[in-house]
Amino acid sequence: MKKIVVRKAGTVRLTSAAT
Amino acid sequence: MDAAAVDLDRPLRLYPLTFLEEGDEVTVGRADIDSYGLFPADGAALLRRLETGETPNDAARWYNTQYGETVDMVEFLEVLEAFELLVPDGEEVVEAGAVRWQRLGRALFSPVAWVLYGLLFIAGIVAMFREPAVVPTYHNIFFTSSSLVALALGNVLGQAPWILLHESYHALAGRRLGLNSSLSIGRRFYYVVFLTKLDGLVAVPRRKRYLPMLAGMLVDVLVVTGLTLAAVPLVSSDGFAGFMGRFLLAMAFGTLLRFAWQFYFFLRTDLYYLATTVLGCNDLQTVAKGMLQNRLYGLIGRRDKIVDAETWTPRDREVARWYVWLMVTGYAVLTGLLITAVVPAAIRITEMAVRKLFSDISPLNVLDVTVFLILNFGELILAGILAVRGYRRRTPATAS
Structure with missing residues (x-):
């Protein structure tokens, strides 16, 4: 049986230092 | 289901x-x-x-x-x-409406806007050459000598509008593409950061991801040049006008420091996302950390803890082999800074505050010292709290 491997896509968090 | x-x-x-x-x-x-x-x-x-x-x-x-x-x-x-792609029985699919602020997003990155940005940038640079008093330098942080609290307060609160503008530009560049976004507060090592979540970027072609990723740093540059321009007619004045001119330059330098902070790419800053997009990666930092942990678990014989490398994309694995050393070096440098600069500074600041507190126990002085300590340690303490909360979330107590 062929298993289809699906990977989780990365997340995107764009930042700025608080001070 | x-x-x-x-x-x-x-x-x-x-x-x-x-x-x-x-x-x-x-x-x-x-x-x-x-x-x-x-x-x-x-x-x-x-x-x-x-x-x-x-x-x-x-x-x-x-x-x-x-x-x-x-x-x-x-x-x-x-x-x-x-992945929640299947509709459960009895549930209806609601048509998603268009995202809000899409028109504003388009306007902010229209050809006309780019011309205006270019003019503002050139005008700011010309002003710096013609008026040496407005060139960004760390001296600009000291915009007042009247009170240390006022100085710290101005430098901390003076960044708030520009941080929100930075994050808004990320969000609006995303809205322009029809993507949802949300704003939150998080932590990068010992820095507290504002975060714009733009996960939808993974579903648009890579060449369209660069602008939303760089929009924050673009507006940082415009803020520095804009504040500098605004300070030109004020800096040589006396009284309140002169004070405002110096405050504008203090905010400009603070923005420049935040711009420089983006080069700590190993903290997953905007430039990290830019680089991983160019390199064709999916989740490089997670893979690099996983690779490092696998190596450590292998050394101490905890084979049960090793993560299956097949869960990572081949490209992530390939890049992580050399990126992991950059990441380790980056964290080592920041740890060195923490030990040699942040901790000694914290000790000295505390000594000063305690001495000032015992010199005068009046309510006003107590308030002054308290605000001063909050301004200096608030961010570090908040970063610590976020770190503890994150650690607890990752390692839930096991039922006995």
């Missing part, structure tokens, strides 16, 4: 999906909840068959004809369920 109990001779209902083909993989997911998976080309093709209303059994027969193999359909449906 239990995938194993699904009637394989009935068509499935799927949420509206986005497909982005990239090389051997296809990013498929739901834009409404930002849930995306990287499917192999055959998996994405199989999903498209289901999307057109074919029953799972018919789609499996098609797969067998097409690829000469029998697909594990039940397992595939479990994957679709894990």
Whole structure:
């Protein structure tokens, strides 16, 4: 049986230092 | 919904999906909840068959004809369920409306806007050459000598509007592409950061991801040049006008420091996302950390803790082999800074505050010292609290 491997896509968090 | 109990001779209902083909993989997911998976080309093709209303059994027969193999359909449906792509029984699909602020996003990155940005940048640079008093330098931080509290307060609160503008530009560049976004507060090592979540970027072609990623730093540059320009007629004045001129320059220098902070790419800053996009990665930092942990667990004989490298994309694995050392070096440098600069500074600041407190126990002085300590340590303490909360979330107490 062929298993289809699906990977989780990365997340995107764009930042700025608080001070 | 239990995938194993699904009637394989009935068509499935799927949420509206986005497909982005990239090389051997296809990013498929739901834009409404930002849930995306990287499917192999055959998996994405199989999903498209289901999307057109074919029953799972018919789609499996098609797969067998097409690829000469029998697909594990039940397992595939479990994957679709894990990514929340299947509509549960009794639930209706609500059409997602257009995202808000899309028109503003388009206007801010229109050709006219780019011309204005260019003019502002050139005018700011010219002003710096013509008026040496407004050139960014660390001396600009000291915009007042009247009170240390006022100085710290001005430098901390003076950044707030520009930080929000930075994050707004990320969000609006995303809205321009029709992507949802949200703002939150998080932590990068011992820095507290504001975060714009733009997970939908993984579903747009890579060349369209650069602008939303760089929009924050673009506006940082414009803020520095804009504040500098505004300070030109004020800096040589006396009284309140002179004070305002110095305060504008203090905010400009603070913005420049935040711009420089983006080069700590190993903290997953905007430049990290830019670099990983150029390199064709998916989740480089997670893979680099996983690789490091696997190596450490291997050394101490905890084979049960080792993560299966097959869960990472081949490109991530390839890049992580050398990136992991950059990441370790970066964290080592910041730890060195913490030990040699931040901690000694914290000790000295505390000594000063305690001495000042005991010199005068009046309510006003106590308030002055308290505000001073909050301004200096508030961010470090908040970073510590966020770190502890994050650690607790990752390691839930096991039931005994």
